[in-house]
Structures are given as structure tokens and as C-alpha cells.
Amino acid sequence: MSDTGPVQVxxxxxxxxxxxxxxxxxxxxxxxxxxxxxxxxxxxxIGGDHSSTLLRRPFAIHDVKPDYGGTVEFLFSVxxxxxAWLAERRSRDLLDVVGPLGRPFPxxxxxxxxxxxxxxxxxxxxxxxxxxxxRRGCRVDFVLGAASADRVFSAITARRIAETAAFTxxxxxxxxxxxxxxxxxxxxxxxxxxxxxxxxxxxxLRAVTAVAGSHGVPVQVAVEETMACGTGxxxxxxxxxxxxxxxxxxxxxCVDGPVFRGEQVRxxxxxxxxxxxxxxxxxxxxxxxxxxxxxxxxx
Amino acid sequence: xxxDLRTRVGGMDLPNPVVTAAGCAGSGRELSQFFDIASxxxxxxxxxxxxxxxxxxxxxxxxxxxxxxxTTGMQGPGVDVFIQRDLPWLLSRGGRAIxxxxxxxxxxxxxxxxxxxxxxxxxxxxxNLSCPDPADPSGRRFADDASQAAAVVQTVRSHARSDLPVFxxxxxxxxxxxxxxxxxxxxxxxxxxxxxTVRGMAVDPRTLRPAVAGGMGGLSGPAIRPLAVGCVYRVxxxxxxxxxxxxxxxxxxxDVMEFMxxxxxxxxxxxxxxxxxxxxxxxxxxxxxxxxxRGFARASDVVGVAHRQGVGA
Numbered sequence: 001m002s003d004t005g006p007v008q009v010x011x012x013x014x015x016x017x018x019x020x021x022x023x024x025x026x027x028x029x030x031x032x033x034x035x036x037x038x039x040x041x042x043x044x045x046i047g048g049d050h051s052s053t054l055l056r057r058p059f060a061i062h063d064v065k066p067d068y069g070g071t072v073e074f075l076f077s078v079x080x081x082x083x084a085w086l087a088e089r090r091s092r093d094l095l096d097v098v099g100p101l102g103r104p105f106p107x108x109x110x111x112x113x114x115x116x117x118x119x120x121x122x123x124x125x126x127x128x129x130x131x132x133x134x135r136r137g138c139r140v141d142f143v144l145g146a147a148s149a150d151r152v153f154s155a156i157t158a159r160r161i162a163e164t165a166a167f168t169x170x171x172x173x174x175x176x177x178x179x180x181x182x183x184x185x186x187x188x189x190x191x192x193x194x195x196x197x198x199x200x201x202x203x204x205l206r207a208v209t210a211v212a213g214s215h216g217v218p219v220q221v222a223v224e225e226t227m228a229c230g231t232g233x234x235x236x237x238x239x240x241x242x243x244x245x246x247x248x249x250x251x252x253x254c255v256d257g258p259v260f261r262g263e264q265v266r267x268x269x270x271x272x273x274x275x276x277x278x279x280x281x282x283x284x285x286x287x288x289x290x291x292x293x294x295x296x297x298x299x
Numbered sequence: 300x301x302x303d304l305r306t307r308v309g310g311m312d313l314p315n316p317v318v319t320a321a322g323c324a325g326s327g328r329e330l331s332q333f334f335d336i337a338s339x340x341x342x343x344x345x346x347x348x349x350x351x352x353x354x355x356x357x358x359x360x361x362x363x364x365x366x367x368x369x370t371t372g373m374q375g376p377g378v379d380v381f382i383q384r385d386l387p388w389l390l391s392r393g394g395r396a397i398x399x400x401x402x403x404x405x406x407x408x409x410x411x412x413x414x415x416x417x418x419x420x421x422x423x424x425x426x427n428l429s430c431p432d433p434a435d436p437s438g439r440r441f442a443d444d445a446s447q448a449a450a451v452v453q454t455v456r457s458h459a460r461s462d463l464p465v466f467x468x469x470x471x472x473x474x475x476x477x478x479x480x481x482x483x484x485x486x487x488x489x490x491x492x493x494x495x496t497v498r499g500m501a502v503d504p505r506t507l508r509p510a511v512a513g514g515m516g517g518l519s520g521p522a523i524r525p526l527a528v529g530c531v532y533r534v535x536x537x538x539x540x541x542x543x544x545x546x547x548x549x550x551x552x553x554d555v556m557e558f559m560x561x562x563x564x565x566x567x568x569x570x571x572x573x574x575x576x577x578x579x580x581x582x583x584x585x586x587x588x589x590x591x592x593r594g595f596a597r598a599s600d601v602v603g604v605a606h607r608q609g610v611g612a
Binding site: 005007008045096225229231232249250272278279 | 322323324325329330332333350351352353354355356357358359360362364365366367369371374375376377520521570571572573574575576577
């Protein structure tokens with residue numbers, strides 16, 4: 001219904017391939033490809049038309065190409081029935097895909113130095129981001145971490161498109177043994193980073209935000225929250241985020257995110273309703289706050 | 300032959316019998332990206348409360364076979380923001396609004412009815428009786444006690460504009476849904492919406508703890524459809540003159556036929572919107588095709604057909 005909003009399409013699978021611990025699926029979806037901006041995701045129906053698994057699964061978009069009018073690639077690892085079903089798709093199967101969804105990574109207006117930090121499959125959306133940043137003349141450095149070597153994302157591609165790429169694994173099987181935040185401070189200093197972009201599990205995003213903050217560098221995080229619809233109607237993916245007005249709201253990761261300024265996400269309060277959140281028990285907002293709420297455009 | 304889809308239910312005139320269920324379509328903004336919100340009968344807006352509510356902590360949902368458990372805890376911006384921002388938007392797009400209200404007490408229901416009545420363009424009020432009755436410490440819902448439910452309906456009816464239809468949204472997991480329905484009708488509800496979610500639980504196999512925060516959640520989706528159709532059938536049998544909006548796991552045009560044959564005059568699509576954002580458009584098309592294939596001249600001719608004697612056509 002709009003030129004920039006998401007579309008829902010039944011798209012043919014081009015191919016499904018294994019990439020270390022992940023699967024990569026490419027679908028032909030010109031409508032999604034032409035609207036895509038880095039950081040956005042797709043919401044994919046799984047199980048087939050007669051499945052008893054009703055809910056969609058969200059996947060960050062990893063790559064978009066102009067082939068066949070426009071293709072979209074996303075990655076996943078098999079975690080449950082939905083992803084197991086996806087792993088069995090073959091070329092020419094049809095997938096019901098909604099996208100692109102969510103608020104993308106904001107891009108800098110001028111060429112700056114950017115360090116992109118990814119944890120596990122959270123690294124996937126950072127690659128198209130890196131391409132966009134480089135097209136704007138930015139310097140890009142990667143810090144990519146994972147549990148083990150087979151979960152580290154696209155080391156070869158990362159080295160090719162970035163100025164530098166540092167890797168960490170929990171078990172030391174590739175790169176430095178440890179966490180991304182063990183090396184991030186040094187990378188920010190050596191690369192003179194002006195901005196941090198991060199995607200991965202919540203604890204990682206919290207730690208990255210802290211490191212960026214201590215270096216005085218702004219950070220954009222893409223959160224990974226469990227979602228049921230991906231389109232903003234089920235209200236189950238909410239996290240506490242501080243607004244421009246200083247008021248904390250339970251916001252939808254799928255439409256108000258998944259990208260947020262790291263400093264605004266109340267990582268310590270994820271999984272709770274902070275006592276001072278708008279509408280928390282006993283909350284009594286000012287009339288100014290209510291007026292601001294009325295003017296706020298959510299969708 | 301083009302079937303006539305026009306639907307009259309509880310004093311509302313709708314272009315067709317397909318509406319959205321409360322809590323499953325926001326106020327129409329998100330779904331309008333996928334289909335023309337004016338093309339369906341109405342949007343039942345997410346239950347609005349007097350004050351803003353943050354809702355329950357995560358996790359708020361669990362996937363279950365042919366359904367889901369959810370417990371959002373009535374997150375919403377409150378009635379002032381709804382009237383100033385959400386309702387005008389929906390109306391500006393040509394949508395018809397059935398406004399669901401949820402009060403933290405009988406008094407709040409009355410105040411909500413009054414404020415919604417003062418807003419222009421509302422087609423009907425739907426009273427969410429599944430919210431907890433604060434006067435009862437056990438967490439009992441208004442719907443669990445027919446006389447309490449009637450008191451709420453009575454209050455809403457007396458505070459709402461007389462020309463604004465009031466629908467009572469019923470729960471199925473109550474001692475006697477026909478008794479509940481009758482009590483609401485005697486309290487001057489203009490119609491009944493049924494069913495709401497059914498209380499249940501999922502235990503996460505990995506953690507061996509309840510999968511949703513707070514333990515119990517509301518089950519919705521195709522898993523509850525037979526329960527819902529059964530309630531519609533029994534209520535229509537007992538109260539044949541009372542308009543019913545039926546809902547519970549509607550996924551296809553055939554499901555719309557099913558609810559209407561059981562006695563519903565209109566049918567709401569809920570959880571299916573989560574898995575298929577353009578479901579309403581598809582379902583309306585499927586229903587229209589089914590009507591025409593079976594030779595019905597009007598959608599309203601289907602209402603209550605299942606109650607007739609003899610084998611169906």
C-alpha cells in the first residue's frame with residue numbers, strides 16, 4: 001500500500017546453502033529488495049499452508065542483489081521446528097515473506113570512521129551496512145565474535161570489505177579468545193572510530209554500549225527480540241527504551257526498532273517493566289507528557 | 300451473480316461481515332500497509348483503558364499447536380491519546396471503529412463509555428469483560444460472574460450515547476456461557492462478541508518453567524475455533540434475536556461461513572493477522588467466493604443456517 005512500507009510476497013527460493021554453522025537462503029523478492037535499508041529484517045511464515053506452527057520467524061537481511069529483479073538473502077541456524085523446516089527448503093519452493101521491516105541503521109551524513117560489532121548471527125546485517133557506509137566514503141572496521149570458529153561470520157568477506165577485521169571466539173578456536181568487548185576498546189582507539197554499530201545478543205549490546213560510552217563514541221544497536229508478528233500488532237516484542245523526552249516506554253522492537261541508540265536502551269531492565277516506565281503501576285504522567293504522547297507518531 | 304455482503308449487526312451497518320478482533324490489529328495503522336482498512340466491515344480497536352498502561356513484562360507469548368498463548372497485560376496509551384491520535388487516524392482512512400474498552404473497575408467502564416461516546420464517528424463499543432475485577436482478590440474476571448458482568452454492561456449502556464451500540468465480549472471458560480450471555484442481554488447489551496482468549500499455560504521444555512511471564516496466558520488461534528463455534532451455536536439457540544460477532548481462530552473464508560452458520564452475523568479475524576497481515580483481504584475474498592459458489596444471494600442468508608432441520612445443502 002506504500003512505496004516505502006513493507007510488502008507481503010510469496011517468493012521463490014533461489015537456493016539454500018550451508019555456511020559453517022548457518023544456513024543462507026536466497027529468495028527472489030524484487031519488492032523487498034528495492035525497499036531494503038541495512039538493519040531491516042524479514043518476517044517469514046514457516047511450516048507451510050497447513051502448518052500448526054502459526055507464528056512467523058524474523059531474520060535480519062544479510063544481502064540484497066539486483067539479480068532476477070531483486071533477491072534477498074538471510075541467514076539462520078537451526079534452533080527449533082521453524083528453522084528446521086526452513087533448512088529443508090529447496091530451490092523453487094515458495095516462501096511467504098513480509099518485509100522489509102523495522103527501523104534501519106541511520107547512516108552518517110559525512111564520511112566518518114565506523115566500527116561494526118557483531119555477535120554470532122547478529123553479524124549478518126552488518127555486511128550490507130558496511131557496503132552502504134563505504135559508498136559514503138566511511139572507513140569501516142569489523143569486530144566479529146562468536147562462540148566458536150564455525151559460528152564466526154564471513155571472515156573472508158569481512159577482511160575484504162573493511163579496513164581491519166578483528167575476530168574473537170569464546171573457545172579461542174579462531175581469532176582472539178574472549179569477547180568482542182575485550183578488543184573493542186583497542187580497536188576504537190587505533191582506528192579512531194567516530195561511531196559504533198552493533199548487532200547481537202542483549203548482553204553483548206549492553207557491554208558494547210558501555211565500552212562505546214566510555215570512549216565518548218555514539219553507538220547504534222540492532223536488538224534481537226523474540227517476535228510473533230513482526231508487524232507491530234501483537235505487542236510481544238517490547239523492551240524498555242528511554243525517549244527523547246527522557247520518558248521510558250515499552251516500545252516494539254519490530255517497528256520502533258530493531259535499531260536504537262544504545263544509550264537509550266535500558267538493558268538492565270529488559271524482561272521487566274521499570275517502575276518509572278510510562279504506564280507502569282502507579283505511574284502518573286504530567287499533562288505535558290500526555291500531550292507529547294498524543295503527538296507522537298508510532299507507525 | 301454478486302452476493303450482497305452488506306451486514307447489519309446490533310444497529311451497525313457494515314459493508315461486509317469481516318471485522319478484526321480486539322487486540323489483534325492495533326487501531327488499524329499497521330495492517331493498513333497491507334490492505335485497505337476501509338474495505339473490511341470494521342476494525343475492533345485494541346482495548347483502551349482510562350490511563351496509559353505499560354503492560355506485562357516479557358516474555359509475553361508462547362507458540363502452541365495451532366495457536367498461541369499471550370499475556371500483553373493491556374498495554375496501551377490510555378483513552379485520551381486514543382481519542383486524539385488513534386481513532387481519528389482510523390476514521391480518516393475510511394475505517395469503521397468498534398472501540399473495545401477495558402476498565403479497572405466498574406466506575407472506569409462508565410467513564411470510558413462516556414468519553415468514547417463524546418468522540419465522533421465511533422460505530423460501536425465492545426466491553427472487554429475478561430479484565431480482572433479489582434474488587435475480587437482472586438483475580439476473577441468480570442466474565443466469571445454473570446451478575447458482575449451484567450453490572451458492567453449496565454454501567455456502560457447507561458453512560459454511552461443511546462444511539463451507540465454496546466457489545467459485550469464474552470469469555471468461554473466460564474461456568475455457563477449462555478447464562479453469561481443472557482445476563483448481558485438483560486443488562487441491555489445490543490449484541491454479543493464471542494469468544495475471547497481461553498486461559499491456559501505452556502511450560503517451556505528447556506527451562507521447565509512457565510513460558511509466559513506470570514504463568515497463565517490467553518490461548519487463541521485455530522485450536523480454540525471449535526470451542527468458539529460451540530459457544531456461538533448455543534448462544535444463538537438460546538437467544539436467537541441477539542446479534543453475535545463470532546471469533547476464535549478464523550483463518551479462511553470457510554471459517555467465516557462456519558461462524559455465520561452457527562449464528563454469527565459478523566465474524567472477527569484475530570490471531571491470524573499476526574501470521575498473515577493481509578489475511579482480512581484474503582478471507583473476505585474467499586468468503587465471497589464461497590457464498591457465490593453455494594448460491595447465497597446475501598451474506599445475511601447464512602446466519603443461523605446450521606440450526607435448521609435437515610441435512611445441509
